[in-house]
Amino acid sequence: AQSVTQLDSQVPVFEEAPVELRCNYSSSVSVYLFWYVQYPNQGLQLLLKYLSGSTLVKGINGFEAEFNKSQTSFHLRKPSVHISDTAEYFCAVSDSTGIRTALIFGKGTTLSVSS
Amino acid sequence: DTEVTQTPKHLVMGMTNKKSLKCEQHMGHRAMYWYKQKAKKPPELMFVYSYEKLSINESVPSRFSPECPNSSLLNLHLHALQPEDSALYLCASSQDSTAGRSGNTIYFGEGSWLTVV
Numbered sequence: 001a002q003s004v005t006q007l008d009s010q011v012p013v014f015e016e017a018p019v020e021l022r023c024n025y026s027s028s029v030s031v032y033l034f035w036y037v038q039y040p041n042q043g044l045q046l047l048l049k050y051l052s053g054s055t056l057v058k059g060i061n062g063f064e065a066e067f068n069k070s071q072t073s074f075h076l077r078k079p080s081v082h083i084s085d086t087a088e089y090f091c092a093v094s095d096s097t098g099i100r101t102a103l104i105f106g107k108g109t110t111l112s113v114s115s
Numbered sequence: 116d117t118e119v120t121q122t123p124k125h126l127v128m129g130m131t132n133k134k135s136l137k138c139e140q141h142m143g144h145r146a147m148y149w150y151k152q153k154a155k156k157p158p159e160l161m162f163v164y165s166y167e168k169l170s171i172n173e174s175v176p177s178r179f180s181p182e183c184p185n186s187s188l189l190n191l192h193l194h195a196l197q198p199e200d201s202a203l204y205l206c207a208s209s210q211d212s213t214a215g216r217s218g219n220t221i222y223f224g225e226g227s228w229l230t231v232v
Contacts, residue, residue: 032219034220036223041228042225042226043121043203043205043223043224043225043226044158044205044207044223045223046220046222046223049220090157090158094219094221102148102160102163102171102221103158103160103221105157105158106157107156107157108155108156108157
């Protein structure tokens with residue numbers, strides 16, 4: 001069975017500071033990994049995804065994530081955050097064995113950016 | 116263009132009402148999903164349709180009834196709901212319901228906010 005653990009439930013940070021949102025996964029098979037963002041009162045938007053190949057993945061809005069197989073991690077980073085990055089961030093995994101795609105989500109990390 | 120459209124955006128219904136949530140995508144995706152999300156929680160999978168057939172039902176109560184009239188449309192019929200069913204209902208779609216070579220990204224709509232009174 002697969003699972004996702006987001007290590008921080010809340011991350012407060014000042015504007016223009018760097019941020020890292022941590023995500024660890026557990027799986028006995030190869031996986032695909034995703035980060036989604038949910039702005040207040042909105043649906044989920046895909047930030048970036050790791051399918052294969054380069055372990056450093058670049059996404060939208062200046063975010064990037066690094067897949068680390070030995071650490072079973074997929075941490076999300078941004079070098080300089082904006083107030084508008086305040087949102088809920090979900091790490092998710094899907095089964096790459098071809099059985100089903102449905103995502104397994106972590107519990108989410110609330111990023112709060114203040115001036 | 117990755118877009119999943121959901122209507123209505125907000126719905127208030129009584130416990131004896133019958134209502135429906137609607138979802139549409141024109142990306143040629145053959146898998147469509149319903150997720151339920153409570154406040155401050157991650158989305159929880161309810162149903163998966165693959166090629167217009169129900170492939171996964173995550174033990175959802177029968178007061179929720181999904182329907183997939185064609186490959187672009189997905190409905191969620193609601194009847195005799197309880198106040199605890201109040202939540203954000205998210206529709207999503209992907210190329211198909213197996214991960215496959217593409218990674219099969221799931222794209223979400225903006226959601227329908229449901230309040231049961």
